[in-house]
Amino acid sequence: MTAPVLTAAREQVLADGVGLTQSQVLDVLRLADDDVPDLLALAHEVRMRWCGPEVEVEGIVSVKTGGCPEDCHFCSQSGLFASPVRAAWLDIPALVKAAQETAATGATEFCIVAAVRGPDDRLMAQLREGVTAIKAAVDINIAASLGMLSQQQVDELTAMGVHRYNHNLETARSYFPQVVSTHTWEERWDTLTMVRAAGMEVCCGGIVGMGETLEQRAEFAAQLAELEPDEVPLNFLNPRPGTPFGDLPVMDGKDALRTVAAFRLALPRTILRYAGGREVTLGDLGTRAGMLGGVNAVIVGNYLTTLGRDPARDLDLLGELEMPIKALSQTL
Numbered sequence: 001m002t003a004p005v006l007t008a009a010r011e012q013v014l015a016d017g018v019g020l021t022q023s024q025v026l027d028v029l030r031l032a033d034d035d036v037p038d039l040l041a042l043a044h045e046v047r048m049r050w051c052g053p054e055v056e057v058e059g060i061v062s063v064k065t066g067g068c069p070e071d072c073h074f075c076s077q078s079g080l081f082a083s084p085v086r087a088a089w090l091d092i093p094a095l096v097k098a099a100q101e102t103a104a105t106g107a108t109e110f111c112i113v114a115a116v117r118g119p120d121d122r123l124m125a126q127l128r129e130g131v132t133a134i135k136a137a138v139d140i141n142i143a144a145s146l147g148m149l150s151q152q153q154v155d156e157l158t159a160m161g162v163h164r165y166n167h168n169l170e171t172a173r174s175y176f177p178q179v180v181s182t183h184t185w186e187e188r189w190d191t192l193t194m195v196r197a198a199g200m201e202v203c204c205g206g207i208v209g210m211g212e213t214l215e216q217r218a219e220f221a222a223q224l225a226e227l228e229p230d231e232v233p234l235n236f237l238n239p240r241p242g243t244p245f246g247d248l249p250v251m252d253g254k255d256a257l258r259t260v261a262a263f264r265l266a267l268p269r270t271i272l273r274y275a276g277g278r279e280v281t282l283g284d285l286g287t288r289a290g291m292l293g294g295v296n297a298v299i300v301g302n303y304l305t306t307l308g309r310d311p312a313r314d315l316d317l318l319g320e321l322e323m324p325i326k327a328l329s330q331t332l
């Protein structure tokens, strides 16, 4: 027998395009293992109906790695933990080369990331130079992820032509203080609001499997739905040695898939991206299951500090699943 929440979701989400509420998401997260195949199938139908078969492929590069003054407990780039990531900067020619290599995979988005609380003048100047150089050399959308922004910085990024800004809420508002103590969830929300008002696309997601309860995971999905981001990167905690969350267990694969599908049903129209941690949580089989369970975007190459998959493997998988890569002309 089909679980009641799936029957309701078929009508509400698939037919009408209205995302699940927080309590419905919780029902989904509590579904029995036997219901997971039906859940994934429905999430896939929802994705096909409201987003289409295209998959957005993105590349990501870190211009400033490690040495961050913040204390996000999952992050090996914090300078406050005994993590193995050392501070390093990337120069402009290397940035342009990375953008060219990303474009060559068929990717439409190239995201420039820095491990900082927010950009300082040096980083903003580097970004200005980098964005100009990339635009002159490569046809690709440029995204950025530079932490919390002032209004002036939002305006500058918009003027540079940054297409999308990534800033993750990371987790539910109620759980955030257990994850980060050096800034607040509300400060992150404020940056997102400014980004949206300035006309940049909003990319906002987080990490699941950080010790939050299922109620808090459902709360997080509802808070993202309220924000209505253009894109949601979903990460699964990959416990990094030396970080406060280094000893947490890797999330169970079925739980991870339930979460993917639940987020798709809460956010029927968003670009839902598999971000970091899927290799350790799901492996190859799970990547395929997720692509058939609501996900419609992938990152190619490295995930900042941990080695991701070989881009060719993801691109081969998309070919096999007959999911076309979204073209640049569709994103403008």
Ligand code: SF4
Pocket (backbone or CB within 6 Å): 068, 069, 070, 071, 072, 075, 076, 077, 078, 114, 115, 116, 117, 147
């Ligand atoms: S998640 Fe970002 S802000 Fe937090 S410690 Fe890591 S790099 Fe710094």
